[in-house]
Amino acid sequence: MNFHSNSGCDQADAAAPAGLTVRGLRVCEVVKTLDPGGAEVLLVERLLTARRRIVNSAVDYTVICLRASTGELIERLRSAGVTVVDLSSCPRALVYARLAAMVRRFAPDVLNVHSPAPGIVLRPFVRLTRRRSVLVSTVHGIQWPKTMFLDRLTRRLDDRTVAVSPAVAQSRAVAGCRRLLTRIHGVDVRNQREWAARAADVRREFDVPESAFLCVTIANFRPEKNHRMLVQAASEVVRARPDAVFLLAGEGPLRDAVVRDVRERRLAGQVRVLGRVSGARRLIAAADLLVLSSHHEGLPVVVMEALAAGVPVVSTRVGGLPDLITSGRNGILTEPGSPGALARAVLQAMEPRTHSELRAGALADGDGLDMVTTSEWFEELYVDLAGRAGLGRGTLQPQ
Template sequence: MKTLNVGGAEVLLVERLLVARRRGVNRGVSYTVICLRASTDELIERLRSAGITVIDLSAWPRSLVYARLVSTVRRIAPHVLNMHSPAPAIVLRPFLRFAKGRPALVSTVHCERWPKTMYLDRLTRGLDDRTVAVSPQVARSRAVIGARHVLTRMHGVDVGEQSRWAARASAVRREFGVDENAFLCACVANFRPQKNHSMLLQAAGEVVRTRPDAVFLLAGDGPLLDDITREVGERGLGGHVRVLGPVPDARRLVAAADLLVLSSHYEGLPVVVMEALAAGVPVVSTEVGGLPDLIISGRNGLLTEPGSPEALARAVLQAMEPRTHRDLRAGALASVDSVDMAGTAEWFEELYQDLARSVKA
């Protein structure tokens, strides 16, 4: 994986490996996770504590890091190589596809977005043995053009862990200084342009004018963190909106919330949404990416048109109505089985074993 930060794709990978370890579905299998850089030790420590090897190439200069990546993979000589980022995949595929004793090549596509690297990714994607899309929406997108064998597997989260955090919601709310009578809206998303936090602040301003008991907590890291923090003050929202910055194990904040709110321009299949549903927390979000594959508007959350702070504010206020909130929370709890990572861990293990045997043959 290109990065090993606390982001959606990274968390999906780490959660799957940890669930597989705990449930013993990968006996006799050893994993090595390679990243080109890591801005936090949180995920690395979680992997290593489970006996999973992590190789961080951050110390290598950019001009040499891809050569080091190729040599590292060749040295490890894996039976299966699962690539989770386009840039490393573009480099690795040609070097490994025709090598003697080559590994089976799998790419997991986490987002339907079409960045510049996708053009080169498209040219080399046909070298993969399998391509796995994380949602039906991604499987229908341009992000998988050129793939020969596309499979779809919605991932999930550790449902048991989220249930335990939900049971401790009162303690978590006290930790973050949230009054027990407040209506807590959480947004856990890195501060990047595609997350559109400015629109969320506009919507929050509309919400608190009608519901002064609303509190918005924004957690995450990223290049726009300072900008959004300043904007909160400029909009006079300091009493209702707090920018927390990076929060270790932020899923506990999601489980303690009354509502998860996202304002993204685009998404793949957000891990934070699965964490919310696993804890029985309804979701209000823009209707982008794989969100419609998880959220049925009116049942376990509400989806709004992208780019409209007014629509987002209306949806949040609707979800805050006592009867509506009760119904949406019940719908979120009924969605738990659809976001359980355990089945996905077993599915990937079977895929890896089948591919390793077919390539060896």
């Protein structure tokens, strides 16, 4: 399984040497929201890893977000010395004008946009104002945005487009790009394994019996996550295996409806809706199984966090899941929309011999998902592109 593929670039996907110094480069990362979610967590983890990993880095990172309903990710970035500009207080009608003004003020050497709408505004702005910034877009999902025509039209202005999975790279979401790279990002593997070693403590924190088989779902309560099917599947599982406990963490507009469904099915003792859990990665690491029931996905961070901790995954076969999960090796994939199929897959994964084999496969595959190599890969890309454009003093120097 190749977790670090790269195509369409002069630069091969070779890892940068350990202990790097990057000099004289201003990088601005723009994302629509900075709340806990897949794209946002990948961005934050990459920048935090870069701050820890790149020795004496002179790369000046700035993150601009249009809104943030919580300060969790902003605080993590600022604590690590990353400049964050939060435009949440800006009136909606003026936010994109303010965004363009901030980019003009920072005058970055490299501008990486992680959301379609800001990209539609910033690509022509940068080109029309004759700024020499290198333009990069990172595409995190496979669905076309509502503004897909404008996104496709302006994407040709990018110097590079980075897809976060092979599934994204093959989707219409990257239509119109000229030079496409593929990079599965990864997670903090060491941290996940440290949490896995403390699984008993985490289970006690969430009042999970020691004898329980713990199934965890981390997903916001939105239609595409299909929690209703998950609850239906869970009801079939607990009838066959009373030792199963399902913990559902997340926020969203459908949370109350899921709580009612659990109550009506009389599952409250074995299917618990936790709401938002700060640091949910520790709950994943303490699980016996990660379960997802989505209609649509890009490349879920929670799946990478599960594999890093040696936790098998049972999920619907959607989006980038097949890029990470091989049925019978590190998890089981089922067809979307079938609660019976999902329940059968969970019960199969609960069998002791099968679970032991899946756990071993998950742990082995987790080795290839370390964010360290991805943070180095991005900095190599930024330095290379800026150097070609004659920007900054883009050099990589071994320490």
